[in-house]
Amino acid sequence: MTRIRFDSMAPLPAGNAPLIRWLLVALAFLVVNALQAQSNSAIEQSRLYPRTIPPSGGSLSAEGISMPQGEGIAAEDESFGVQQILKEQQEIPEFLISSSSTVYFTNNEALTHTDEKSDEFFVGDIGFSWTPRLSPGWQFQLGGAMALFRYEDSALDFESLGAGTGLVFTPPNMWGISFSGRYDFVELLDRHANQILQDHEFSLAVQKVLVLGRSHALSFGILGSAGISDPFAEQRDQIGFGIAYHLQLTRYFGSDFGYRISEYFYNAHDRRDLNQVFSLALHYNFKSWLALNGYLSGAINHSNESVFSYKVFTGGGGVGLVVRF
16 A cells, blocks of 8 residues: 655655746746736826816826816805906915815726726825915915725725925916926825835926906916836826816806826836826815815826726716815
């Protein structure tokens, strides 16, 4: 009778050792690539998300152009008409604290070129901005934000921490055109507090607000930026153009439409992306500090490395709070 001994300390047969080593290396390669793909998806989502919300005054985002036309929550007594639009353009609140809770649906959770998967996710964020006017033509900006992303059916969960500062210069006799320079820092963490990304971004922008009538205004701007990132593969520079249209439908109900096109130049592997985002936001203001918000957006990303090309549609709604000082 032949007995077979199972001993975890027994050496592998010499003839099978190369095969076992190859299988272990292949398994490690697959695990590392799966974790890297998950990290890249979180990075792509975190960079796309700010562009899916039409620009609004007081926002201090490295990915968005700050356009002073209100935060979507207007004062009850002055929320309709050209006077309010001009007031918001000229008198951005000096100190602002904002918070929102929003639930979204997306048809491409990981922003992949193939094998798209739909999912629901929750975004909770809180932020502040301080924008004192230094002189009639100069304004200082300082802000910070923290956001929590949680997905229903995937392990893509992550957190975003950011801070930024800059200066806005609106020279006299320049038709209201403003120039801004900013520095922004963003750090991404997975749900276990492990770092996914550190991003430093230096940007310059030119922007203009046109009041078109009694209750609507058009804003547009050009943005250029250079980044320093860890990991290096995610480091990129960009040039972009953004346009936003604000329409105040009633005293309490307003809408914002945004379009953003950007060219991204990655510093690794000669990757180049052309990204377009269309976005629509609707706001119903119950109070000067409380609003119900709805969002729709679509994004198309073309890359010279096809694996990074994607199309995505996102929609959702939630509640926003703003406190002004």
